[in-house]
């Protein structure tokens with residue numbers, strides 16, 4: 311296993327981090343503990359020393375399971391990360407209360423890397439107002455946390471605003487070879503690198519979409535490439551020298567083994583210009599397939615009839631881009647409530663003038679209704 315030093319500490323973190331959000335489960339939806347402990351121990355024995363969990367993962371079971379695992383090994387030989395569930399916090403006292411409960415779940419007296427979970431344009435000002443910087447400063451001073459950071463899902467402007475608002479130790483955001491210009495993306499990577507703070511990358515496979523079905527246009531780009539889709543996706547992230555840890559939410563023993571095998575031979579700068587130009591062409595091939603150029607600015611909302619316009623358009627775009635109707639049909643039904651779907655559009659036209667991209671939203675809603683029906 312290879313290790314990189316967290317810029318603001320002397321901690322040497324394994325370049326592969328264990329994301330504890332996708333453990334294998336039993337029929338009742340609970341974590342399959344036997345399998346999950348075996349996966350955690352295999353990773354530990356093979357040098358993985360960074361374990362990332364969060365309050366909501368597996369409905370709270372993930373933190374508890376990780377806590378049991380910490381009791382089975384030498385606590386000081388690993389680094390533990392978990393996150394404050396910002397959307398549940400209503401007062402300054404709540405922050406201490408959640409952290410103290412998390413220390414209990416994890417059966418430890420300190421959390422090495424503590425993050426504010428999923429900060430965005432809306433939650434960051436609210437957390438600031440409630441005194442989150444005072445909370446983090448206090449928790450560091452009394453030793454309950456060692457380093458403070460935030461995980462992030464929003465646009466680059468918001469990322470910059472948050473990053474520059476405080477003396478963070480590290481940040482965690484989506485980094486993969488497709489999304490270089492999406493959310494924080496490579497601009498976020500460059501900014502965090504300049505500031506000298508640690509970068510934990512998540513979603514290297516874009517939720518598995520980069521290794522599932524591959525459109526013909528993308529497959530053509532990778533023709534004769536000896537690497538597997540998984541290897542390509544992970545190597546692109548490991549090639550970035552300021553990315554301290556790549557988090558992988560592994561859900562089977564086979565995935566743990568394969569991720570570790572690849573991590574053992576990965577290193578920064580492994581990709582040459584020719585390789586990088588191929589990634590660039592693959593990215594362009596994906597992007598060229600996007601049928602609706604929605605920037606997710608949300609100016610079209612609210613729709614008086616309840617249509618979740620950006621989510622509906624986004625799910626359809628991804629279905630076409632990844633050539634994977636079945637998976638996105640499932641996502642459409644799982645994540646977009648019935649009352650917010652495309653078929654609720656009555657073509658009132660209220661959204662049209664608000665869209666800076668001049669998207670014919672009402673017409674697309676008809677296409678999407680038929681596609682996902």
Ligand code: SF4
Nearest residue numbers: 613655656658659661
């Ligand atoms: S045209 Fe359709 S999507 Fe747009 S505001 Fe009217 S009902 Fe909503």
Ligand code: SF4
Nearest residue numbers: 604605607608610665
């Ligand atoms: S206003 Fe247009 S570009 Fe912005 S989210 Fe709505 S549909 Fe997309």
